[in-house]
Amino acid sequence: MPESLAGFLSIPVLLFLIFALGAVSTAVSCVLTPNPVRSALFLVLNLFCVAILYLLLNAYFLAVVQVIVYAGAIMVLFLFVIMLLNLGSPERIPDQMKWQQPVAVGAGILLAAMLTVTIASSVPSFAPATSLPQTARRTTLDAREPGASQTMDNSAILDDIARRPETMGTPYGIGKNLYNPDKPWLFPFEMVSFLLLVAVIGSVSLAGRQTSEEKA
Amino acid sequence: MNDTLQGIWAISGPLFVAIMGMVVLVIGLGETSPAGRRFLPLGTILGLVAAGILTLVSSRGIPNMPDVTPARFFGQGMLMDDVGGWFCVTLCLAAALTAGMAPAYLEEKRINNGEFYALLLFATCGAMLMALANDLINVFVGLEILSVSLYILCGFSRRELRSEEAAVKYFLLGAFASAFFVFGSALIYGAVGIANRAISLQQENVSFTNFDIISEALQNSARSGMPLMSSPLFVTGIALIVVGLGFKASLVPFHSYAPDVYEGAPTPVTAFMSAGAKLGAFAAFLRLSHAFLASDGAEPYRLVLWTLAAATMLVGNVLAMRQTNIKRMLACSSIAHAGYLLVGILASSHGSASLYATQSVLFYLLAYTLMNLGAFAVIIWLGRNGGDYLDIRDYAGLAKKQPLAALTLTICLLSLAGIPPTAGFFGKLYLFMAAIRSGEVSIAVIGLVISAIGLFYYLNLIMQMYLREPHLEFEEPREGGAKRAAILAAILTIILGVAPNLLVSPSPAGEMNAPPPVPMLKTRPGENTLERGSLPIEPNANR
Numbered sequence: 001m002p003e004s005l006a007g008f009l010s011i012p013v014l015l016f017l018i019f020a021l022g023a024v025s026t027a028v029s030c031v032l033t034p035n036p037v038r039s040a041l042f043l044v045l046n047l048f049c050v051a052i053l054y055l056l057l058n059a060y061f062l063a064v065v066q067v068i069v070y071a072g073a074i075m076v077l078f079l080f081v082i083m084l085l086n087l088g089s090p091e092r093i094p095d096q097m098k099w100q101q102p103v104a105v106g107a108g109i110l111l112a113a114m115l116t117v118t119i120a121s122s123v124p125s126f127a128p129a130t131s132l133p134q135t136a137r138r139t140t141l142d143a144r145e146p147g148a149s150q151t152m153d154n155s156a157i158l159d160d161i162a163r164r165p166e167t168m169g170t171p172y173g174i175g176k177n178l179y180n181p182d183k184p185w186l187f188p189f190e191m192v193s194f195l196l197l198v199a200v201i202g203s204v205s206l207a208g209r210q211t212s213e214e215k216a
Numbered sequence: 217m218n219d220t221l222q223g224i225w226a227i228s229g230p231l232f233v234a235i236m237g238m239v240v241l242v243i244g245l246g247e248t249s250p251a252g253r254r255f256l257p258l259g260t261i262l263g264l265v266a267a268g269i270l271t272l273v274s275s276r277g278i279p280n281m282p283d284v285t286p287a288r289f290f291g292q293g294m295l296m297d298d299v300g301g302w303f304c305v306t307l308c309l310a311a312a313l314t315a316g317m318a319p320a321y322l323e324e325k326r327i328n329n330g331e332f333y334a335l336l337l338f339a340t341c342g343a344m345l346m347a348l349a350n351d352l353i354n355v356f357v358g359l360e361i362l363s364v365s366l367y368i369l370c371g372f373s374r375r376e377l378r379s380e381e382a383a384v385k386y387f388l389l390g391a392f393a394s395a396f397f398v399f400g401s402a403l404i405y406g407a408v409g410i411a412n413r414a415i416s417l418q419q420e421n422v423s424f425t426n427f428d429i430i431s432e433a434l435q436n437s438a439r440s441g442m443p444l445m446s447s448p449l450f451v452t453g454i455a456l457i458v459v460g461l462g463f464k465a466s467l468v469p470f471h472s473y474a475p476d477v478y479e480g481a482p483t484p485v486t487a488f489m490s491a492g493a494k495l496g497a498f499a500a501f502l503r504l505s506h507a508f509l510a511s512d513g514a515e516p517y518r519l520v521l522w523t524l525a526a527a528t529m530l531v532g533n534v535l536a537m538r539q540t541n542i543k544r545m546l547a548c549s550s551i552a553h554a555g556y557l558l559v560g561i562l563a564s565s566h567g568s569a570s571l572y573a574t575q576s577v578l579f580y581l582l583a584y585t586l587m588n589l590g591a592f593a594v595i596i597w598l599g600r601n602g603g604d605y606l607d608i609r610d611y612a613g614l615a616k617k618q619p620l621a622a623l624t625l626t627i628c629l630l631s632l633a634g635i636p637p638t639a640g641f642f643g644k645l646y647l648f649m650a651a652i653r654s655g656e657v658s659i660a661v662i663g664l665v666i667s668a669i670g671l672f673y674y675l676n677l678i679m680q681m682y683l684r685e686p687h688l689e690f691e692e693p694r695e696g697g698a699k700r701a702a703i704l705a706a707i708l709t710i711i712l713g714v715a716p717n718l719l720v721s722p723s724p725a726g727e728m729n730a731p732p733p734v735p736m737l738k739t740r741p742g743e744n745t746l747e748r749g750s751l752p753i754e755p756n757a758n759r
Contacts, residue, residue, distance in 0.1 A: 115452065122407070122449035181220045184291035184351055184423040191345065191357045194234055198338050198361060201241065202368035205331040206383075 016056055023049035036082045040075060047071040058169040223289030226296040229271030229304045230344035233311075236263035237337030244330010253328050257697065260315040260333040264340070268308035271344075275301030292426055293351040302578045303347035303499045310491040310585045311340040316701040317593040318484035320694040325373050325482065332372060336488060339365035343496035352401040352425035352457070355500045359397065359464065362496050363390050366489055370481040382480025389473045390463065397460025401425050403453030411437045411444050427507045434511035445513040457504065458520060465497035465554045468528040475535070478547030483604060486543060487592030490550045491585040498557055502577060505565040514565060518656075521562040526662050528555030533670040541606050545673060546591060549632060552670055553584055559656070559663050560647045566654035573654060576646035583639035583712055587631035590705030594625040596698040598690060605688065608677055613686025618693065620703075622681045627706040631713065633674040634667055639712035 023046055030042035047070045054063035095101070167173035178185050224231065240263070244256055275296055288295050315333060322328035342361030349355040367390060371383025408424035411433045422429065437444040444450050463470040478486045505521075508514040532552030539545040557580055563573035598605055598614075598621055605611065615622040631640035644667060651660035693699075 118448040118452045119403070122410075122447060180291075182291055184293035184353070184426065187223075187290035187293050188351075188353045188357045191354070191361070194338065194341065195357065195361050195364060197238075198335065198364050198368070201331055201335060201338075202364065205329065205335075206368060206371055206374060 012056055016053065019049045019052045019056075023053065037079065040078045040082060043078070044071050044075045047075070060169050061171045061174055062169070219289070222287075223294065226274055226287075226289050227294055227345075227348055228274050229267045229301075229308075230341045230348065232267045232270055233264065233308070233337050233344060234341040236260070236267070237334045237341065239263075240337060241330055241334035244334065247330070250323070250328075253323075253330075254319065256328075256330055256333050257315045257319045260337060261312045263337070264308045264312040264315070268305045268312075271301050271304040271308070275304075288350055288428070291423070292428065293354050293423065294345075294348050295350040296348060299502065299574060299578065300348040300499070303495055303581070304344045306578075306582050306585055307340050307343050307347070307492060307495050309582075310488060310495065310589060311336055313585075313589045313593065313701045313705060314484050314488040316704075317487065317589075317596050317698040320696040320698060321482065321484055321596050321599070324694075325376075327373055327482075332369070335365045335369050335372075339369065339488070339492055343492050343499075346496040347499035349500070350427050350503070351423050352404065352427075353423065355503075356394075356397060356401060359460075359496065359500070360394060362493065363394065363464070366390075366485070366493060369485040370477060370489070372485060373482045376480075378480035379482060380480075382477045385473055385480075386477045393460050393463030393470065395460075396456045396463075400453045400456025400458075400460060403449050403456065404430065407444060407447050407450035407453060408433045410449070411442070411447070427503050431507040431509070431511070434508065434513075438511050438513060443511075443513050445511075445516065451516065454504075454517060455520070458524075461497045461500050461504075462524065464493050465501070465557075466494075466551050467524050467554055467558065468531045468551065469524075471528070471531070471551045474551055475539070475544045475547045478550070479541060479543045479606075483543070483592060483596050483599075486547075487589050487596075490546070490588050490592070494550070494554060494557070495581055495585070498554075498561065498577065498581060501558075501561045502564060502574060505561050506570070506574075508565050509567050509570055518562060518565055521558060521565070522656070522659055525555050525558035525562060525659055528552065528558060529663055529666045530555075533666055533673075536670070537673045539673075540608050542595060542608055542611070542677070543606055545608065545677075546588065549670070549673070550588060552666075553588075553632070556580065556644060556647055556663060556667070557584075559651050559659050562656055562659065563647075563650040563654040566656070569650050569654035572646075573650035576643070576650045579716070580643035580647055583631065583643040583709065586705045586709045586712070587628045587638070587640055590628040590702050590709060591625060591632065593698045593702035593705060594621055594628065597621055597695060597702055598693050600692045600694060605690075608680060610688055611677060611680050612684035612688075614681040614690065616686050617688075617690045621690075621693070621699075624702045624706045626678050626681065627709055628702075629674045629678055631709045633671050637710065637713050639709045639716070641713060642716040 026042045026046040026049060030039050030046060033039045033042060047066060051063045051066040051071065054060075054066060167176070177183055178189055180186060236259075240256055240260055243259070244253070247253060247255070275298055314336060318332065318336075319328060322332060339362050342358045342363075342365060345358030346355050346362065347358075349358055367383055367387040370386050371380050373379040405424045408430055412422070412424065412429070424430075424433075434444050459470065463473075466474045478490065481489065505517075508517055529552055532548055532550075532555055536545050536548035536552060539548055557577060560573050560577035560580060564570050564577060566573070595604055595606070598618065611625075614625075627638065631638035634640045634644040644663075648660040648663055651657070651663070
């Protein structure tokens with residue numbers, strides 16, 4: 001048992017636990033903080049934690065892009081807008097439906113618990129395959145209850161993961177997949193540009209200045 | 217390269233609509249005179265008609281390439297078949313009627329900008345993409361284009377507090393629902409990927425959210441003794457997707473936004489939203505149900521649909537009875553109609569009646585689009601500068617003051633209620649027949665009883681118009697495009713009701729002997745789905 005525990009608590013798993021916990025706690029703080037600037041800063045921390053989770057999944061390029069685009073550019077924009085609007089802590093609006101809050105929190109926790117149990121029961125092993133030495137891997141697998149190993153054949157999955165292409169997660173691999181017209185990703189990627197166009201039109205037409213006709 | 221061109225031709229309908237949206241946007245920005253603005257709705261309608269024709273042509277196959285059967289395009293992510301073509305044409309019709317009824321209303325509110333028509337076209341394009349998508353990622357992109365356009369359109373009358381409230385409510389709840397959809401897709405990707413793991417890592421270009429692959433994985437996994445439907449990951453994913461689509465279709469536990477949003481949004485937007493968002497969501501529902509066709513163990517999915525359908529029909533009709541605002545009443549009635557449509561979706565997941573049920577859903581969606589848009593067009597038609605007549609009591613004695621409007625509204629309401637000489641009657645008949653054929657007799661009985669209850673509020677409004685004394689004068693109705701759109705919708709409703717076989721309809725009696733008018737790809741399991749190099753899952757992979 002101690003051997004399997006040692007196998008379980010390898011460095012990537014420890015890193016995962018630390019940053020997953022960080023991601024969850026910063027996300028919760030981001031929602032709960034009444035001050036919008038602090039809320040935005042918690043969001044930055046959250047995006048960093050998620051970027052490191054991407055790194056642990058071998059998605060190097062995605063992690064870097066996450067930091068540069070989201071934690072960098074987008075968050076600077078968020079902070080600019082908050083400062084520009086000079087938002088303080090919002091005044092408390094009298095809550096018409098007080099019973100709603102505890103019910104919502106309870107239902108949210110219930111949903112989160114159900115999703116966690118579902119995913120945890122379906123994922124073959126928490127330990128990343130490549131990080132474990134052969135013996136430790138076997139032990140972790142053998143330590144699992146027979147019920148779980150019935151639905152998932154772990155060794156087959158771990159072998160498959162070892163056969164993963166070298167380019168996975170690199171800009172080369174992503175580009176080869178994303179921009180290949182024979183693969184299913186190019187079309188939605190192009191269609192997203194319509195989505196962005198619609199969003200731009202929306203922000204201009206909802207927040208833009210009044211047209212001369214409107215003033216008349 | 218050739219494949220890409222074929223794909224572009226196959227989905228030329230939605231692409232043309234999107235291009236028209238950009239053209240209208242640019243013209244609308246340059247044209248500031250009110251006279252020039254009048255051209256915008258006309259151009260929009262012409263563009264939509266052209267897109268509808270393009271869709272009809274391209275869904276009949278690819279010219280000079282007769283060997284290409286209804287195929288997948290863009291890496292299997294999109295497909296073009298007659299179901300998708302039907303959805304696209306219905307969407308074009310809905311958008312064209314909306315563009316027809318909108319101008320006078322928008323001019324009065326001084327929001328007759330090109331953006332309105334551009335966003336209408338983009339929303340149509342998004343819903344068309346949903347209807348032609350063969351992969352959850354494309355469904356999602358279409359869903360977002362549709363939703364974001366609708367959020368903006370809801371708040372388009374930005375000097376009105378109600379419109380702003382509608383936009384914010386719809387946006388916040390809609391963004392939440394979209395998150396459910398994405399999360400569900402991710403879980404399904406994982407679950408199907410694990411089930412297909414023999415090929416998952418060698419063949420990189422396989423998308424596990426593709427409906428074909430989901431369908432195959434469901435079949436193969438059941439054969440190899442580890443059914444996908446018993447994987448908690450997959451079941452959770454499907455449940456989350458049903459939540460996301462259920463919000464757009466305003467099914468019952470996710471319906472609470474509908475009355476407020478429908479009431480607050482500008483009336484033409486409400487009209488389009490009631491049809492367009494439902495068309496998109498039900499197209500995706502239909503594809504999802506077809507993926508379950510060929511496999512056993514879809515009972516949990518059907519149980520969920522059964523419960524949602526029963527609850528939606530009941531709550532929608534009960535809520536509608538209590539409304540005094542006509543827009544809210546139509547919003548609640550549109551919830552009830554989503555319930556009837558879900559009965560058809562449920563029936564279409566049974567192999568025995570799938571084709572019949574699919575056709576009945578298509579027919580009902582067309583009928584619903586016509587009658588609902590017709591009713592909203594009458595509201596716009598009667599309104600005058602300063603506001604619409606929204607209280608149901610305002611409609612007292614309408615038949616004496618505006619007999620034509622009263623007649624048009626009566627036809628639309630009778631159709632919504634499902635009274636015989638209208639399209640709504642045959643729509644409901646086909647849906648419930650499909651449910652009975654597929655063995656879902658209980659939901660058909662519930663639906664019949666509840667739709668009888670639903671008669672109450674439609675007939676109440678008709679009685680107001682014909683039997684009460686008028687207390688309003690209905691001076692200077694807007695007429696114009698709204699009048700034409702309403703009359704056109706009412707006439708089409710009657711034509712579809714008198715001769716439902718004219719366009720397409722499932723034969724109501726007996727087995728279908730003649731070749732079905734809508735040949736469908738996925739409804740005949742095993743015929744076309746496996747041609748594109750099926751994914752063998754080695755049975756001995758699970759040592």
